[in-house]
Amino acid sequence: MTNPRTLYDKVFDDHVVHKDESGSYLLYIDRHLVHEVTSPQAFEGLKNAGRPVRRTDCTLATVDHNIPTISRANFKDTDTFIEQEDSRLQVKTLEQNVKDFDVTFFGMSDSRQGIVHIVGPEQGFTLPGTTVVCGDSHTSTHGAFGALAFGIGTSEVEHVLATQTIIQAKSKNMRITIDGDLLEGITSKDLVLHVIGVIGTAGGTGTVIEFAGKAIENLSMEARMSICNMAIEAGARAGMIKPDQTTFDYIKGRPLAPKGDEWEKALKYWKSLHSDEGAHFDYDIKIKASDIVPTITWGNSPQDALPITASVPDPSNVSDPIKKSGMERALKYQGLTPNTPFKEIKIDKAFIGSCTNARIEDLRAAAKVAKGHKKADNVKLVLVVPGSGLIKQQAEREGLDKIFENAGFSWREAGCSMCLGMNPDILDPEERCASTSNRNFEGRQGAASRTHLMSPAMAAAAAIKGHFTDIREYDYDLTDEPSIAIQAEEDKELQDAVYEHEKQPIESNPSLEDDRLNDIPKEPEQKKTKVAGAPSAAGGMDKFTTLTSIAAPLDKANVDTDAIIPKQFLKTIKRTGLKNGLFYELRFVKDPATGKDVETDFVLNVEPYRTSEILCVTGDNFGCGSSREHAPWALKDFGIKCIIAPSFGDIFYNNTCKNGLLPIRVPQDIIVLKLHPIATAGKKLTVDLPNQKILNAESGEVLVDHFEIEEFRKHCLVNGLDDIGLTLQKEEFISKYEAQRKDRFSFLEGGSKLIKPIKGAKKSLYGVKAQEW
Numbered sequence: 114m115t116n117p118r119t120l121y122d123k124v125f126d127d128h129v130v131h132k133d134e135s136g137s138y139l140l141y142i143d144r145h146l147v148h149e150v151t152s153p154q155a156f157e158g159l160k161n162a163g164r165p166v167r168r169t170d171c172t173l174a175t176v177d178h179n180i181p182t183i184s185r186a187n188f189k190d191t192d193t194f195i196e197q198e199d200s201r202l203q204v205k206t207l208e209q210n211v212k213d214f215d216v217t218f219f220g221m222s223d224s225r226q227g228i229v230h231i232v233g234p235e236q237g238f239t240l241p242g243t244t245v246v247c248g249d250s251h252t253s254t255h256g257a258f259g260a261l262a263f264g265i266g267t268s269e270v271e272h273v274l275a276t277q278t279i280i281q282a283k284s285k286n287m288r289i290t291i292d293g294d295l296l297e298g299i300t301s302k303d304l305v306l307h308v309i310g311v312i313g314t315a316g317g318t319g320t321v322i323e324f325a326g327k328a329i330e331n332l333s334m335e336a337r338m339s340i341c342n343m344a345i346e347a348g349a350r351a352g353m354i355k356p357d358q359t360t361f362d363y364i365k366g367r368p369l370a371p372k373g374d375e376w377e378k379a380l381k382y383w384k385s386l387h388s389d390e391g392a393h394f395d396y397d398i399k400i401k402a403s404d405i406v407p408t409i410t411w412g413n414s415p416q417d418a419l420p421i422t423a424s425v426p427d428p429s430n431v432s433d434p435i436k437k438s439g440m441e442r443a444l445k446y447q448g449l450t451p452n453t454p455f456k457e458i459k460i461d462k463a464f465i466g467s468c469t470n471a472r473i474e475d476l477r478a479a480a481k482v483a484k485g486h487k488k489a490d491n492v493k494l495v496l497v498v499p500g501s502g503l504i505k506q507q508a509e510r511e512g513l514d515k516i517f518e519n520a521g522f523s524w525r526e527a528g529c530s531m532c533l534g535m536n537p538d539i540l541d542p543e544e545r546c547a548s549t550s551n552r553n554f555e556g557r558q559g560a561a562s563r564t565h566l567m568s569p570a571m572a573a574a575a576a577i578k579g580h581f582t583d584i585r586e587y588d589y590d591l592t593d594e595p596s597i598a599i600q601a602e603e604d605k606e607l608q609d610a611v612y613e614h615e616k617q618p619i620e621s622n623p624s625l626e627d628d629r630l631n632d633i634p635k636e637p638e639q640k641k642t643k644v645a646g647a648p649s650a651a652g653g654m655d656k657f658t659t660l661t662s663i664a665a666p667l668d669k670a671n672v673d674t675d676a677i678i679p680k681q682f683l684k685t686i687k688r689t690g691l692k693n694g695l696f697y698e699l700r701f702v703k704d705p706a707t708g709k710d711v712e713t714d715f716v717l718n719v720e721p722y723r724t725s726e727i728l729c730v731t732g733d734n735f736g737c738g739s740s741r742e743h744a745p746w747a748l749k750d751f752g753i754k755c756i757i758a759p760s761f762g763d764i765f766y767n768n769t770c771k772n773g774l775l776p777i778r779v780p781q782d783i784i785v786l787k788l789h790p791i792a793t794a795g796k797k798l799t800v801d802l803p804n805q806k807i808l809n810a811e812s813g814e815v816l817v818d819h820f821e822i823e824e825f826r827k828h829c830l831v832n833g834l835d836d837i838g839l840t841l842q843k844e845e846f847i848s849k850y851e852a853q854r855k856d857r858f859s860f861l862e863g864g865s866k867l868i869k870p871i872k873g874a875k876k877s878l879y880g881v882k883a884q885e886w
């Protein structure tokens with residue numbers, strides 16, 4: 114009898130290729146999604162090292178972030194379609210890379226193109242019990258299928274492309290149970306905003322969250338995806354929901370779903386994927402579904418979430434000084450006055466889209482609100498951006514596009530769009546947007562833009578009313594019901610699905626256990642597979658041993674990677690040249706007379722901190738949000754080599770280590786009491802990695818006697834190791850795992866290589882029933 118295990122434990126265990134004594138695991142990756150922003154440097158690394166993509170069948174690429182969402186009716190090619198040069202270059206680079214490396218790709222002329230996290234599930238590429246990664250933080254979305262899915266940085270993208278594995282530490286288990294039924298009109302977006310409001314954006318740090326309970330079980334797959342999508346906004350490595358009949362019904366019949374006997378075999382395995390009775394959760398949180406009301410955000414962090422019935426919070430009621438000043442800053446940025454009822458706040462624009470809420474169900478919910486109404490006069494633009502070309506077709510078959518257009522909304526082509534505005538869809542400064550996306554960070558939707566997160570129904574209602582609106586008080590237009598064809602042909606295959614219900618858990622695989630245990634190589638000899646003179650992009654990392662430098666103090670919590678390096682700097686295909694982009698919005702303002710950037714008094718702009726190599730942060734959760742490795746690249750370009758903070762965003766933490774930077778977690782009180790005063794005095798700290806200590810450089814006093822760092826990371830940092838080279842030394846374990854996988858998980862073979870070319874989707878992929886409006 115094995116010990117009771119959680120869903121996460123099971124999926125994790127089934128993917129262990131190898132375990133070091135240090136506790137670091139090599140995990141096999143079943144599904145790797147790729148997009149244009151975080152892959153150019155990874156493919157370049159492969160090219161430089163002369164390495165192929167190990168499993169093209171496990172890899173699927175699409176373009177989403179940079180592409181314009183205007184009509185593609187006259188689309189000829191990328192060159193003529195994308196006006197912005199840097200965006201065009203990134204898309205074209207991916208187009209070339211997928212050719213060079215034989216990767217399956219949905220480009221702009223393919224109706225299956227869309228936001229990467231929508232495309233994977235839609236095609237049946239995402240399956241229960243798989244490991245799914247992507248150079249994108251919202252990879253957590255795929256956890257809705259009971260997959261272990263998480264975002265990675267570009268160095269890890271390269272690692273996965275080359276080795277089909279990833280180096281991972283085991284996370285802690287957190288369960289969030291939503292008991293009872295959701296009240297009428299409450300959506301999964303309200304649910305997840307409420308959860309983040311309760312646990313905070315750092316609440317899930319270091320954990321994988323399993324969402325459970327009746328309210329979750331009752332949700333559709335689309336709604337479950339919205340929840341797992343935002344698990345990253347709660348700081349978690351991943352979010353998961355156990356697969357059930359709803360999951361199986363959704364998958365069956367999709368292009369890459371297993372068929373025939375393989376389907377039955379898969380189903381048997383998938384049914385074993387649930388947390389066992391008595392499994393250990395490090396954190397167990399219970400929330401009553403009936404406590405959840407329509408929820409919106411007011412500030413610049415997703416945790417700034419409150420019921421629509423509430424008012425703008427008042428900082429004078431807050432005693433914690435860091436929280437208070439954070440709130441004051443957010444209210445100033447957002448242009449809000451304390452105690453204003455949310456329902457009185459007017460908007461300028463609305464955005465219905467993103468990988469959180471651009472699925473067919475979301476568009477239907479928004480259309481239901483828009484039907485028979487016109488957008489308010491004060492609302493300048495309402496963008497409705499479907500998550501994929503197939504969703505667009507589906508919506509058009511259902512007549513949703515007409516409803517939106519009649520309401521004065523703008524119906525677009527698929528892409529990330531105004532979620533982060535790497536394409537032309539951005540807000541003007543100080544414009545307020547009701548947005549169905551997932552992040553409300555400063556500058557996220559455009560410089561000085563003001564984002565409020567909410568559900569699709571609430572965003573549509575705000576667009577119609579012109580101000581935030583409680584969807585429960587909204588007057589739907591219920592006339593003319595039968596004449597609106599909110600109906601699509603049902604998918605024959607989906608409806609005919611027959612399932613094998615007998616419960617027979619597949620045993621874990623003990624034969625792999627023993628020989629997976631091995632030591633960290635003492636004298637790591639890197640295999641020289643590189644082509645002459647050209648280092649792998651991830652290779653040749655700087656060694657980190659001790660560092661003495663002035664430490665720049667930063668008194669801020671939840672510094673997100675959008676703030677560390679805003680989106681406009683992500684359009685590069687290089688790893689360098691990002692120095693000026695570092696903390697761009699904080700470091701520079703535009704001189705209205707000359708239009709030139711002028712330095713602010715941000716700490717890194719003033720002496721003696723201009724040359725600091727250490728950043729000393731007092732607030733929690735530094736580097737939360739996006740997976741952009743551009744954040745550590747920019748810090749490195751500036752000269753920062755070490756960041757000290759109470760806690761870090763998971764992906765950022767990983768990314769810094771991969772680039773030879775050292776992130777150190779130190780308890781907040783110690784930072785405030787011992788390190789911060791030295792930093793503010795402009796004095797030097799010494800960081801000693803081999804001995805895991807921090808000292809006062811002048812007096813030699815030991816300020817932190819022992820900071821934690823995983824043995825494996827320390828080993829790589831101290832020796833400046835290219836971990837792709839290290840992993841490739843474990844080839845024997847990887848091939849062995851692959852051989853067993855071929856047998857045990859035969860239903861995963863073929864992957865994206867089973868995709869057939871199509872001109873346009875003919876039938877519904879969504880198993881849609883007539884909408885009862």
Ligand SMILES: CC(C)[C@H](C(=O)O)[C@@H](O)C(=O)O
Binds near residue numbers: 151249251264738741
């Ligand atoms: C561009 C990408 C790295 C980023 C992410 O990781 O999330 C983006 O998708 C975002 O939402 O900010």
Ligand code: SF4
Binds near residue numbers: 249251467529
């Ligand atoms: S969060 Fe926004 S930008 Fe990031 S993948 Fe999703 S839609 Fe794209």
